[in-house]
Amino acid sequence: MMNRKEKSMGRELYVGNIPYEVTEFDLRRLFAVAGSVSSIHLITDPESGQFKGCCYIKMATADEAKEAINSLDGARLINRLITVSEARPQKPKGRPVAGDRGKRGQDEKTRKRGK
Numbered sequence: 231m232m233n234r235k236e237k238s239m240g241r242e243l244y245v246g247n248i249p250y251e252v253t254e255f256d257l258r259r260l261f262a263v264a265g266s267v268s269s270i271h272l273i274t275d276p277e278s279g280q281f282k283g284c285c286y287i288k289m290a291t292a293d294e295a296k297e298a299i300n301s302l303d304g305a306r307l308i309n310r311l312i313t314v315s316e317a318r319p320q321k322p323k324g325r326p327v328a329g330d331r332g333k334r335g336q337d338e339k340t341r342k343r344g345k
Contacts, residue, residue, distance in 0.1 A: 265294025
């Protein structure tokens with residue numbers, strides 16, 4: 231019988247500690263041992279565009295994602311041991327409330343007085 235975690239296993243994986251010289255093609259080829267790779271999203275620095283050594287990989291099925299975790303977590307890729315885990319849901323990016331800009335750390339009374 232499946233436990234709750236296995237039942238809700240998704241298809242998207244987080245992969246960390248990737249050597250900087252690795253390409254998307256290298257990752258596709260490596261993860262093909264577990265099944266079909268649907269997509270790969272390499273994480274890059276927004277300013278420099280440099281690869282940050284981690285990515286998200288979407289497998290075709292949840293079973294293939296589970297197989298990738300079981301077979302590739304801790305595997306050596308060039309000169310590093312990579313980590314492979316189920317990706318966590320992305321946190322929503324909230325915007326600050328207009329009336330709260332720059333007023334962190336002040337208590338309610340101070341804000342009302344405008345100090």
